[in-house]
Amino acid sequence: MIQVRGLTKEYGTTSRLRGPGTVRAVDDLTFDVQPGKVTGFLGPNGAGKSTTMRMVLGLDRPTAGSALVAGRPFATLAEPLRTAGALLDAGAVHPGRSGRDHLRVAARTHGIPLRRVDDVVDQVGLGPAARRRVRGYSLGMRQRLGIATALLGDPAVLLFDEPMNGLDLDGVRWIRRLVRELADEGRTVLLSSHLMSEMEQTADHLVIIGRGRLIADASMQEVMRGQGAQRSVRVRTPSPDALVGALRRRRLQVHPTEDGDLLVEGATAETVGDVALETGVAVHRLAEEHSSLEQVYLDLTGDSVQYRVAVAPEPAGLVQR
Amino acid sequence: MSAAEVATPTTGTATVFRRAAGAEWLRLRTVRTTWWCLLAAAVTIVGIGATAAFDEATGPADPLTGLPATFAGEFGVLLGQFALLVLALLAVTPEYATGSIGPTLQWTPRRGVLLAARVTVPVVVATVAGVLLALVADVAAWLIAPDLTLTLADLADSLGRVAAVLAAGSVLAVGVGLLLRSTAGALATVFLLQLVLPALLPGFGVEWMADLGELLPGTGAVWLLLGEPDMTAAAAATLLVGWSGAALAAGGWSLLRRDAS
Numbered sequence: 001m002i003q004v005r006g007l008t009k010e011y012g013t014t015s016r017l018r019g020p021g022t023v024r025a026v027d028d029l030t031f032d033v034q035p036g037k038v039t040g041f042l043g044p045n046g047a048g049k050s051t052t053m054r055m056v057l058g059l060d061r062p063t064a065g066s067a068l069v070a071g072r073p074f075a076t077l078a079e080p081l082r083t084a085g086a087l088l089d090a091g092a093v094h095p096g097r098s099g100r101d102h103l104r105v106a107a108r109t110h111g112i113p114l115r116r117v118d119d120v121v122d123q124v125g126l127g128p129a130a131r132r133r134v135r136g137y138s139l140g141m142r143q144r145l146g147i148a149t150a151l152l153g154d155p156a157v158l159l160f161d162e163p164m165n166g167l168d169l170d171g172v173r174w175i176r177r178l179v180r181e182l183a184d185e186g187r188t189v190l191l192s193s194h195l196m197s198e199m200e201q202t203a204d205h206l207v208i209i210g211r212g213r214l215i216a217d218a219s220m221q222e223v224m225r226g227q228g229a230q231r232s233v234r235v236r237t238p239s240p241d242a243l244v245g246a247l248r249r250r251r252l253q254v255h256p257t258e259d260g261d262l263l264v265e266g267a268t269a270e271t272v273g274d275v276a277l278e279t280g281v282a283v284h285r286l287a288e289e290h291s292s293l294e295q296v297y298l299d300l301t302g303d304s305v306q307y308r309v310a311v312a313p314e315p316a317g318l319v320q321r
Numbered sequence: 322m323s324a325a326e327v328a329t330p331t332t333g334t335a336t337v338f339r340r341a342a343g344a345e346w347l348r349l350r351t352v353r354t355t356w357w358c359l360l361a362a363a364v365t366i367v368g369i370g371a372t373a374a375f376d377e378a379t380g381p382a383d384p385l386t387g388l389p390a391t392f393a394g395e396f397g398v399l400l401g402q403f404a405l406l407v408l409a410l411l412a413v414t415p416e417y418a419t420g421s422i423g424p425t426l427q428w429t430p431r432r433g434v435l436l437a438a439r440v441t442v443p444v445v446v447a448t449v450a451g452v453l454l455a456l457v458a459d460v461a462a463w464l465i466a467p468d469l470t471l472t473l474a475d476l477a478d479s480l481g482r483v484a485a486v487l488a489a490g491s492v493l494a495v496g497v498g499l500l501l502r503s504t505a506g507a508l509a510t511v512f513l514l515q516l517v518l519p520a521l522l523p524g525f526g527v528e529w530m531a532d533l534g535e536l537l538p539g540t541g542a543v544w545l546l547l548g549e550p551d552m553t554a555a556a557a558a559t560l561l562v563g564w565s566g567a568a569l570a571a572g573g574w575s576l577l578r579r580d581a582s
Contacts, residue, residue: 054423054580054581057426057427057430058426058430059423059426059427059580059581059582060580060581061578061580074430075430075431075432076430076431077430078331078332078333078334078336078337078431079332080427080428080429080430081427081428086427088423089420089423091419091420092419092420092421092422092423092424093419093421093424094348094352094415094416094419094421095419096352096353096354097348097351097352098351101347101351102424104347104351105344105347105348105351105428106344106424106428108340108343108344108347109340109341109343109344109428109429110340110428111336111340149424
């Protein structure tokens with residue numbers, strides 16, 4: 001269990017234009033991360049996910065607020081690896097040390113036997129590479145080493161910051177399965193990502209932040225439902241005008257899509273199919289669509305994206321859709 | 322293994338320190354840099370000591386007969402200390418370049434304990450290595466030039482001074498490393514304070530430069546090893562303790578109070 005209470009982090013800035021000031025990277029965050037679930041920690045780049053995790057682990061000092069791990073501030077724990085394991089930055093390993101030696105150092109800080117080091121090396125599938133120096137590791141191997149370190153003390157709480165970044169499909173599947181197993185064993189798992197598609201398949205619960213502020217703290221279903229993730233039906237017909245008329249007479253909202261289909265909102269495939277039959281128009285395609293988490297997330301965080309690609313103004317005459 | 326079982330017997334601060342120190346020692350042992358530094362120190366300290374003794378044995382003899390062989394180790398350490406100071410510095414600064422200070426603080430989040438281990442281990446390693454190498458140089462010198470004397474009293478006195486120089490120097494290096502968090506910056510600072518400025522400043526023949534040189538820690542180290550320039554033992558001790566203490570205080574503040582990286 002992780003408890004975050006009013007957590008705030010301000011950084012001093014010096015701007016030549018505006019003079020010295022402060023930036024709130026994390027702004028009064030409050031949420032709990034429950035055991036037995038995979039909690040997805042979502043937000044655009046720069047939203048404050050990593051800073052929040054660093055404060056939970058006592059690496060950065062909060063400007064205000066507090067964070068408790070298993071009921072205590074992490075920085076007061078005598079054997080922290082037995083309480084919480086974390087992978088924040090897979091690159092944060094001395095390149096001249098072998099992976100196994102890196103794990104041995106971690107084990108030495110806790111009096112963990114070498115047998116356990118070899119166990120986690122096997123568990124993450126690092127194998128003989130563990131005896132090679134980290135300098136030669138691929139990103140995937142570094143991620144595995146970081147996860148082995150997090151698992152070393154068999155902790156009840158796990159934090160992973162963007163663990164799937166840069167992994168190939170096998171690696172992504174492996175992590176997805178691993179976090180699922182860890183949560184099923186009753187552990188608390190906090191998994192950050194900016195990739196919505198990953199979360200959709202992995203997380204049970206979502207904590208969404210943008211610009212350091214809490215946007216949503218709810219189960220996956222609640223987020224999908226609560227955001228009007230209503231169903232719509234995509235239909236393709238050679239005689240769209242007739243069908244649009246018939247649908248509109250039934251007070252259904254219909255929009256043409258870019259590729260010439262029709263999108264009928266709040267309807268089911270049965271309804272639209274029946275209307276088409278009654279109207280006597282041919283249907284070449286009929287599919288129900290759910291708005292994806294991706295879309296929900298974009299809707300939620302739309303106002304809070306910090307770094308947006310600047311779009312040059314469109315020349316007059318070119319009409320945006 | 323179940324996550325529910327929480328078997329954390331209360332672990333005392335002494336245990337946490339012992340483990341953290343063991344981990345620091347393992348950190349030092351498991352990178353090649355440490356061994357390269359020790360090799361460089363061995364070659365420099367023993368090599369310079371032996372060469373000086375050889376020079377002694379083959380040169381015009383008489384007036385120097387009866388000189389203690391311990392001058393060899395002192396000469397060697399005067400220059401070879403820098404390999405050991407680099408060893409101490411590299412126990413600290415690379416963690417900030419690689420970000421591995423993050424994992425380190427996740428494993429030993431009690432920063433006071435980490436600071437104690439992080440200062441103690443490199444300082445003890447550098448000091449013990451320096452004393453042993455000086456001893457080897459002394460014995461080698463005595464074997465090369467039998468005119469030199471080697472008494473237990475001379476040895477104890479000389480090795481004690483070598484230990485003081487290396488302990489003070491490596492505390493300075495670790496402190497500056499913790500404060501600056503950059504290998505290049507800390508290395509430049511330590512070299513300037515310990516070697517370059519004390520050696521160069523008096524050479525300009527400008528009074529305030531010479532005076533300034535006498536305020537630097539390297540001058541105290543040179544005095545302890547060679548008995549030059551003219552200053553009291555109290556003044557030299559004040560220099561060494563003052564600079565090391567200040568560096569340790571500043572570096573300690575950096576580790577204890579600032580964000581991890």
